[in-house]
Amino acid sequence: MSNKATANRNRIVDIADQLFYSKGFNQSSFTDIAEAADIPRGNFYYYFKTKDEILESVIDKRLSYIKSKLAGYEAQYDSPQERILKFIEMFRDDAETLNLHGCPMGTLNMELSKTQHELRGMAKQMFDVYRNWLTEQFRALNTKSKPEELAMHLLVQTQGLAVMAQTYNDPELIKRETRELKRWVFSL
Template identity: 30%
Template sequence: MSNSETKNRIVFTASELFYQQGFEATSFAKLSSALSLSKGNIYHHFKSKDQLLNAVVNYRLKQTQDMIDCWDIANTTPEDRIMDYVKIVIRNWHKIKLYGCPVGSLSNEMVKLDYPSESVHRVFTLFRHWLKSQFIDIGASDKADEYAMHILSWSQGVATMSAAFKELDFVHKEVDRITSWVNSLRQHPN
């Protein structure tokens, strides 16, 4: 396996462990065990856990941008693109009910550990700017950022309640409610 492949494998596995166990609970020893690699091999690629965290955030940013690009290609209307974001809570429900939202849980943990917010909230920022542009396309320029933040906070609330109560019916009802709201913006964007 090449250095690049090994490094990518480390980042992918660290991302999964950060999500499932938390950043603080994921030691290089646990990562080494999960990968069946020596700790020295991991340290060869990442000198510190902070470097690894930065690589994980960059990996998640790329994954998120790729997903957004697919939504942009697959949908002709901003409402449909927004709904692709909204439906994440259904598509990922089986993981969310076990571990919460991968973006939200890491962000919350980083706040508790007093990490600089700009380093770990970049995925939320990417979603925020993209959602804002969708609301601008709908014609809600004056409230585009407010609406983007509404959708983001809505999805975090649904993810938190999904993890707490593990009720898929609740998630479907919430998606139906937010769908009605997004569709109502076609007639009255502001």
């Protein structure tokens, strides 16, 4: 594949990533993506044969982004407590985007759960990465509760927060609830 072709492909994935997040997977058409990526409609199929293939690439990209982010936390912070706090702060710092479009993982999983059960497995992987990573951190914290359950509990909180933030668009909500979440981590 030539340099230009690779660049085109990457641009398509970036654009599709944004559109799937902001408009949803089913509501983003080939035309939408092609136009935004400035690729002629006909030529588009040279890069991706089906919408499912695009989603696969988008999720791969998101997965490596998540993994590199978590690896960064591990490199930068030694204590599991600090790492968990960073996870919560990441959520707090994305408040504006979350208010607008919800959680990229949560909204995608919910959408695909409804009608595209096959694709949903891929989307779930994103949650798995966070879930496993958080479980390891809680395990290292050596709490009396089970680390798996604490990790899941934290995911429940952040997902619920994303849903209610998206629904009510209240900038105070994410601030307040993430503050409480951090307090909860200290209390463990």
